[in-house]
Amino acid sequence: PKVVTLPGDGIGPEVTAAAVEVLREVAPDLKFEEHAIGGAAYEQYGDPFPQVTRDALQHADAVLLGTVGGPQNSPWNSLPRHLRPESGLLALRKALGCYANLRPVRVQPGLEHLSPLKPELARGVDILIVRELLGGIYFDGDRQIEGDTAYNTMRYTTPEVERVAKVAFWAAEQRRGRVTSVDKANVLEVSELWRRDVQALRDREYRNVHLNHEYVDSVAMLIVANPSRYDVIVTENLFGDILSDLAAVIPGSLGLMPSASLGDGPGLFEPIHGSAPDIAGQGIANPAAAIMSAAMLLRHGLDRPVAANQVERAVALALRAHPTRDLGGKADTRTFTHAVLDAVA
Amino acid sequence: PKVVTLPGDGIGPEVTAAAVEVLREVAPDLKFEEHAIGGAAYEQYGDPFPQVTRDALQHADAVLLGTVGGPQNSPWNSLPRHLRPESGLLALRKALGCYANLRPVRVQPGLEHLSPLKPELARGVDILIVRELLGGIYFDGDRQIEGDTAYNTMRYTTPEVERVAKVAFWAAEQRRGRVTSVDKANVLEVSELWRRDVQALRDREYRNVHLNHEYVDSVAMLIVANPSRYDVIVTENLFGDILSDLAAVIPGSLGLMPSASLGDGPGLFEPIHGSAPDIAGQGIANPAAAIMSAAMLLRHGLDRPVAANQVERAVALALRAHPTRDLGGKADTRTFTHAVLDAVA
């Protein structure tokens, strides 16, 4: 099978290299092909998602992404919108047809002290956020900035709602059987459709799953005040962007958070942390999230659960034995990666 | 001066009555006039914002609101959208022209232990969130649900952005002089306008205020991971709904959180907690947020800072001496209110 790697910007190349080393160890038959994305691709090709990268995806079985984007004051941020690094990321998601973004939020036993929450609240948290990734206000073509007015449109159709809700129900069946669908149906028509369609799908096809509906503002509170109440959360693109980043702080380091984006074609796997330009190139970035994304690639992208478990266990061991600086430890990228490699061997 | 009170639903009447008692004590010249809003108004008049209430606002100097809305399974939630309790609230905001919602988030010294965050993160937090309250996706008329599609429009104009940004800059000048404007300008055109206009206003008229811009997903993280980095946050309606509720959990009880909504006419003052139908009518609701909202009414609505300070100090004392159940104490609504009355006397 072929894995296309897109290292991207900032610490992306370093953490992706670490993840590839681990993949080579547990799945020696994989072939890798590296391509450009984001700011790096803009520098090389004048396009954050160049044709050569797009073409390469045709033959990919899975895609491993690093991170995309420059520092706040980067000249990239003043480019026309379609040339900015983020546009490359959005175009990539669209090209792959990845409509369901899965973000597991798990507090590892023994690492509760890293959480900004009190340990008794952080302990045992195990949430899966399923974010719709190709619709809503991110992609709708009805958008404009002109003179002193601007607007964007948050639009959903029933098929868009159903395909991502299916992923959430399916995931809940493998977990604790509970889905919370998040919307703002007390204010928005688009949320009314979302709520109606998610409920109808549950009543038609997933009667064994327990479904409830909550408002996005309330979930933003409760995910902090009482995170253990959630099993699977499913929501639209913009709410999912906010809530999944919010939930990601619970384990205490973004350096621990992987993600998988699934759809009709090859899956896209990426750490959720940013490109961290301030520490790029120093060899000190925590590659755990990239390596855990590689584990999700093995599980969801290539259907290799045994190898996926092997990697996840190895990361858990390495985190205890050789924590990186963001975790209050001393390990650099190499040391941590070697600890993972030793543990999988 | 005349204060119109709108007790509303659930615990609204109980906590509003407590706040009125306190107002009578510190400002004996105030006149009060009570009217219906929300589900209660729907029951009485078939309209969540009836004409008689609307008329009464003409002669109000300030409006004290309780809480609005029924339980999850309330029949009110299946009414046509314009008859639901929330529509009454939105119509009220619009009728009063309250475009700036001020939500102070302050962790009281000695009450850090109530926070879901580690005490060292909660200590000293003092944020003011300024939420745009009359624009964006909440009110835009371009909205529809029809068959298997639905949409809403997030629209802003420069004058709408500027008037609320002014409130944020003005508030920052009384505080620590820093404003963080929150948007999603890497994806949304409407955020591009927002960011541009907030920055231009700062550069034109508020050069003494330090302004930075952050993405909404990042703020959702950082407000939990490092809340002390924020002074004033200004943002559009939907982001403000989510972030202000999120920030409200930091002090540990929604029962402590007041709000003020300001605009061209009389201000609207309300606790941010919901109507808590499960404990309504039992006399155990925590009236602190309603009483603190009354303090904001004195300060911002009637320009009586001395009386406002008096009430705020009294609430702080009462919270220590007679905490209510939501704070792990035993005081009921009466006991707590009497403690406040004693302390102001």
Ligand SMILES: CC(C)[C@H](C(=O)O)[C@@H](O)C(=O)O
């Ligand atoms: C970079 C940005 C466009 C992106 C998003 O909002 O989807 C990021 O925040 C994410 O969540 O992956």
Ligand SMILES: CC(C)[C@H](C(=O)O)[C@@H](O)C(=O)O
């Ligand atoms: C009840 C609802 C319409 C309202 C809002 O979203 O504005 C509430 O959540 C609030 O924040 O006051």
